[in-house]
Amino acid sequence: MKHLHSVCFLLLSYTCLLLYVAAPASANIRGEAEALVKWKASLVDADGSLSTWSMANSTSLCNWWHVTCDLAGHIRQLMLIETSLNGTLDDFDFPAFPHMEKLILYDVGLYGTIPAGIGNLTSLVVLDLSRNPYLRGAIPRSIGQLMHLGLLRLRYLKLDSTLPEEIGNLTSLDELDLYSVTLTGSIPPTIGLLVKLRKLILRNNKLTGRIPLEIGNMTELQSIELDDNHLEGQLPGTIIHLRKLRYLYLSENQLGGHIFPELGNSSLLDEVEIANNNFFGVFPSSICAGGALKFLIAGYNGFTGIHRQTFKNCTSLHSVDFTANNIVAELRDCFHEHLGQLQAMDFSENQFYGTVLTDWGEVFLCNYTLLDFLDLSNNSLHGGLSQCFWDMASLMFMDLSSNSFSGVVPFSRTCSVDLNYLHLANNHFIGAFPFGLKKCKNLITLDLGGNNFSGTIPSWISKNLPGLKFLRLSSNTFEGVIPLQVLHFHKLQLLDLSKNKLTGPVPDDFSNFTGMAHEQEQIDYVYTGYGVHAQQIQIVWKNVDHVYVMVIAGMAGIDLSGNFLSQEIPHGLTTLLGIRYLNLSGNHLSGRIPKDIGNLVLLESLDLSRNQLSGEIPPSFADLKTISVLNLSSNSLSGRIPTGNQLQTLVDPSIYSNNPGLCGFPLEDCVNSSTPTQTEESQAEDREALWLYCFVAAGFIFGFWLYWGMFMFRSETWRFSFYQYVDNMQAMVTKKIYSCMSHFRVNGAE
Numbered sequence: 144m145k146h147l148h149s150v151c152f153l154l155l156s157y158t159c160l161l162l163y164v165a166a167p168a169s170a171n172i173r174g175e176a177e178a179l180v181k182w183k184a185s186l187v188d189a190d191g192s193l194s195t196w197s198m199a200n201s202t203s204l205c206n207w208w209h210v211t212c213d214l215a216g217h218i219r220q221l222m223l224i225e226t227s228l229n230g231t232l233d234d235f236d237f238p239a240f241p242h243m244e245k246l247i248l249y250d251v252g253l254y255g256t257i258p259a260g261i262g263n264l265t266s267l268v269v270l271d272l273s274r275n276p277y278l279r280g281a282i283p284r285s286i287g288q289l290m291h292l293g294l295l296r297l298r299y300l301k302l303d304s305t306l307p308e309e310i311g312n313l314t315s316l317d318e319l320d321l322y323s324v325t326l327t328g329s330i331p332p333t334i335g336l337l338v339k340l341r342k343l344i345l346r347n348n349k350l351t352g353r354i355p356l357e358i359g360n361m362t363e364l365q366s367i368e369l370d371d372n373h374l375e376g377q378l379p380g381t382i383i384h385l386r387k388l389r390y391l392y393l394s395e396n397q398l399g400g401h402i403f404p405e406l407g408n409s410s411l412l413d414e415v416e417i418a419n420n421n422f423f424g425v426f427p428s429s430i431c432a433g434g435a436l437k438f439l440i441a442g443y444n445g446f447t448g449i450h451r452q453t454f455k456n457c458t459s460l461h462s463v464d465f466t467a468n469n470i471v472a473e474l475r476d477c478f479h480e481h482l483g484q485l486q487a488m489d490f491s492e493n494q495f496y497g498t499v500l501t502d503w504g505e506v507f508l509c510n511y512t513l514l515d516f517l518d519l520s521n522n523s524l525h526g527g528l529s530q531c532f533w534d535m536a537s538l539m540f541m542d543l544s545s546n547s548f549s550g551v552v553p554f555s556r557t558c559s560v561d562l563n564y565l566h567l568a569n570n571h572f573i574g575a576f577p578f579g580l581k582k583c584k585n586l587i588t589l590d591l592g593g594n595n596f597s598g599t600i601p602s603w604i605s606k607n608l609p610g611l612k613f614l615r616l617s618s619n620t621f622e623g624v625i626p627l628q629v630l631h632f633h634k635l636q637l638l639d640l641s642k643n644k645l646t647g648p649v650p651d652d653f654s655n656f657t658g659m660a661h662e663q664e665q666i667d668y669v670y671t672g673y674g675v676h677a678q679q680i681q682i683v684w685k686n687v688d689h690v691y692v693m694v695i696a697g698m699a700g701i702d703l704s705g706n707f708l709s710q711e712i713p714h715g716l717t718t719l720l721g722i723r724y725l726n727l728s729g730n731h732l733s734g735r736i737p738k739d740i741g742n743l744v745l746l747e748s749l750d751l752s753r754n755q756l757s758g759e760i761p762p763s764f765a766d767l768k769t770i771s772v773l774n775l776s777s778n779s780l781s782g783r784i785p786t787g788n789q790l791q792t793l794v795d796p797s798i799y800s801n802n803p804g805l806c807g808f809p810l811e812d813c814v815n816s817s818t819p820t821q822t823e824e825s826q827a828e829d830r831e832a833l834w835l836y837c838f839v840a841a842g843f844i845f846g847f848w849l850y851w852g853m854f855m856f857r858s859e860t861w862r863f864s865f866y867q868y869v870d871n872m873q874a875m876v877t878k879k880i881y882s883c884m885s886h887f888r889v890n891g892a893e
């Protein structure tokens with residue numbers, strides 16, 4: 144009996160316990176269903192993605208779309224991706240979901256703010272509200288209550304708020320990703336409490352102030368992405384405690400100071416990007432001490448030197464970019480040992496000096512057989528170019544412009560099949576057009592300008608370099624005629640042969656010269672393993688000599704100025720409807736300006752000055768509707784300057800000066816307006832006057848006869864004859880008017 148009692152008691156207690164646990168559980172589950180249905184009611188749900196959410200279905204909550212339950216039937220995950228709900232979170236009853244571990248509302252059309260109630264999701268491990276660009280306002284402080292949160296991802300919102308210091312309460316956080324959410328203010332020092340954080344992504348915001356020292360406490364950090372903010376001050380020294388750091392992205396801020404040598408100690412350091420800041424001093428010696436560094440991007444800073452040992456141990460380095468610093472250093476000192484993996488090297492716009500040959504004549508750069516991008520432009524390097532450059536099998540882009548390289552470009556029987564871009568401009572190279580280029584069949588850009596190349600332009604260039612789009616040979620001493628074959632380049636967009644000693648006529652069959660025949664819509668980016676670069680080429684455009692960066696499509700033009708070219712301007716030029724500039728100034732061109740020049744409607748800059756052109760300026764000039772720089776001075780042009788909307792804006796008379804026969808705006812008025820070169824306006828006026836004149840005369844004669852004839856011929860027969868006569872008369876006068884008008888029209892069209 145006693146035993147029975149005990150068993151009964153036990154059973155009873157167990158049932159009670161079950162009831163106690165189960166009853167509230169089902170009540171909670173019903174509450175979760177109600178909460179979802181209530182939120183759904185506040186949304187538009189245009190695409191029906193929530194159609195299963197209904198109280199009629201509340202018993203099968205775990206089968207509702209986008210919902211996942213735990214074993215007890217509570218909602219563990221709510222995951223909506225790329226739907227259009229068009230609503231807010233205001234009616235989301237957060238306390239109803241104490242078991243929710245994952246809330247993902249990615250690109251669902253939310254607007255409004257993130258409610259403070261979100262802090263009630265105390266079991267939450269993953270929170271992602273990315274790509275709801277109309278979600279505004281603060282990150283609620285209550286976010287700090289999410290003690291279990293491992294991932295907080297809010298990308299591409301427009302919060303316009305600060306990062307609350309309560310962020311430091313999220314001590315379980317593994318990844319904090321607030322990429323492009325318009326964060327303002329500074330990074331709170333409490334961030335240092337996130338000692339488990341591996342990824343810190345605050346890229347592309349408006350953060351100000353310094354990087355807090357406390358960052359050094361986050362010893363699990365592998366990735367720091369703070370690029371594209373307004374951060375300032377020095378890099379905190381504590382960062383060297385981050386022994387697991389692999390990726391350090393700090394580009395595009397206003398950070399300054401020195402880079403400390405210990406940064407390279409991390410044996411895992413893989414990528415360092417610190418471009419576009421104000422870092423200065425000598426770049427430390429040991430950036431590769433860890434041995435794993437692959438990318439070092441440090442352009443657009445104020446570094447003044449580079450340590451001899453900087454690239455020692457950089458055996459994994461792929462890309463190094465120090466463009467636009469102030470580095471004074473001997474180039475080959477920095478690379479006294481073979482770093483075998485290097486693919487991209489950009490040391491442009493510094494003051495690197497020395498030769499690219501070693502003391503004993505052995506080349507060092509060519510040992511980088513994987514190199515595909517080499518930019519050493521705008522430094523102080525000198526010496527000859529080694530033949531081995533042509534053997535660098537991966538080379539795709541090489542820019543040695545604006546140095547003091549000299550000598551003959553060496554001959555070679557080979558050329559990298561990948562070589563697309565070759566810039567040797569503004570050096571002291573001599574000799575004939577480099578014969579070695581004959582093998583560089585895939586060149587797109589060739590710039591040999593500003594050297595001392597001489598001899599003729601070879602006729603093989605268009606056949607051997609069929610893909611060429613940009614050819615610049617200006618400011619050399621090339622002589623002889625322009626070979627007809629130059630017009631066989633069917634992709635050429637830019638032809639600059641200016642400032643040489645070329646003679647003879649401008650070749651004139653442009654039928655295969657199709658690269659300039661229509662507007663170019665493609666932007667020519669340089670794609671390398673290291674990244675995408677904008678094409679750059681030096682051109683004289685609108686009287687300004689500058690480096691044109693092709694970030695907009697459609698640059699095309701011809702510059703043959705400053706040679707000894709003679710004969711007429713070929714009419715074929717007027718078929719090049721894509722060109723935006725044409726410069727033929729400073730030659731011996733004679734004859735008339737082609738009458739269809741107005742076809743070149745994209746022309747913005749036209750210079751025909753300092754030639755022997757004669758005749759009138761063709762009226763089609765008025766069709767040059769985008770012309771903004773024009774120069775026709777110092778020719779023998781005559782007659783009235785045409786008028787047209789765009790031409791009226793060119794008010795500087797000097798652009799027509801030194802043409803004794805020219806008149807009209809902006810020069811003096813033409814004295815004799817009856818010359819055949821009168822403007823259309825005055826022609827129209829004259830025509831109107833003539834019409835009037837002719838009609839008055841006709842009316843007078845007609846009326847005279849009608850009136851006086853009535854009196855003269857009274858008898859019926861006579862009267863009949865008279866009206867017949869009047870009819871004839873009328874026909875005759877009309878004929879006269881027409882012949883008078885057509886005579887005028889012929890004159891006017893001339």
Ligand SMILES: *[C@@H]1O[C@H](CO)[C@@H](O)[C@H](O)[C@H]1NC(C)=O
Nearest residue numbers: 194195197199200206207208
């Ligand atoms: C209930 O849910 C099931 C599956 O989720 C669905 O097929 C059904 O249409 C729903 N019923 C109602 C009334 O929404």
Ligand SMILES: *[C@@H]1O[C@H](CO)[C@@H](O)[C@H](O)[C@H]1NC(C)=O
Nearest residue numbers: 187189227228229230252254
């Ligand atoms: C979302 O709803 C608001 C107001 O209810 C409306 O003004 C807006 O046009 C809607 N947006 C879309 C994308 O449907």
Ligand SMILES: *[C@@H]1O[C@H](CO)[C@@H](O)[C@H](O)[C@H]1NC(C)=O
Nearest residue numbers: 287307308309310311312333
């Ligand atoms: C949460 O963060 C605030 C501000 O940093 C701090 O005052 C508070 O003590 C923290 N609470 C907990 C529980 O850590």
Ligand SMILES: *[C@@H]1O[C@H](CO)[C@@H](O)[C@H](O)[C@H]1NC(C)=O
Nearest residue numbers: 335355356357358359360381
């Ligand atoms: C965190 O960093 C600060 C500043 O670097 C330091 O003073 C503090 O001792 C660190 N705290 C911990 C717990 O390591």
Ligand SMILES: *[C@@H]1O[C@H](CO)[C@@H](O)[C@H](O)[C@H]1NC(C)=O
Nearest residue numbers: 404405406407408428429432
């Ligand atoms: C860190 O780097 C510095 C300077 O390069 C060096 O002196 C030091 O020994 C390194 N520390 C460790 C622990 O490797």
Ligand SMILES: *[C@@H]1O[C@H](CO)[C@@H](O)[C@H](O)[C@H]1NC(C)=O
Nearest residue numbers: 428429430431432452455456
């Ligand atoms: C290069 O590596 C060696 C061996 O790991 C090390 O002793 C030396 O300090 C490193 N030098 C630099 C400049 O990083």
Ligand SMILES: *[C@@H]1O[C@H](CO)[C@@H](O)[C@H](O)[C@H]1NC(C)=O
Nearest residue numbers: 479480481501505506507510
């Ligand atoms: C470059 O490579 C050649 C042969 O491959 C080798 O003899 C020479 O020592 C290397 N030069 C340097 C500076 O590594």
Ligand SMILES: *[C@@H]1O[C@H](CO)[C@@H](O)[C@H](O)[C@H]1NC(C)=O
Nearest residue numbers: 467468492493520521545690
């Ligand atoms: C060379 O670099 C200097 C300094 O960065 C710059 O001012 C100049 O424009 C550059 N010249 C060329 C041709 O790029």
Ligand SMILES: *[C@@H]1O[C@H](CO)[C@@H](O)[C@H](O)[C@H]1NC(C)=O
Nearest residue numbers: 569570571572593594595596
């Ligand atoms: C070209 O050669 C002439 C004569 O030798 C010299 O005066 C001139 O400086 C050289 N120009 C260049 C760009 O090297």
Ligand SMILES: *[C@@H]1O[C@H](CO)[C@@H](O)[C@H](O)[C@H]1NC(C)=O
Nearest residue numbers: 627628630631652653654655
């Ligand atoms: C145009 O190209 C075709 C085919 O390459 C060639 O036969 C023809 O001679 C060229 N015409 C001119 C004027 O260059």
Ligand SMILES: *[C@@H]1O[C@H](CO)[C@@H](O)[C@H](O)[C@H]1NC(C)=O
Nearest residue numbers: 683684685686704705726750
């Ligand atoms: C045409 O070329 C000459 C140099 O040959 C230059 O001085 C002039 O500025 C250029 N004209 C225009 C409009 O760019």
Ligand SMILES: CC(=O)N[C@H]1CO[C@H](CO)[C@@H](O)[C@@H]1O
Nearest residue numbers: 237238259260261262263285
């Ligand atoms: C039940 C519950 O935890 N409610 C809390 C939800 O969040 C708001 C704002 O943080 C608190 O005020 C409530 O107490």
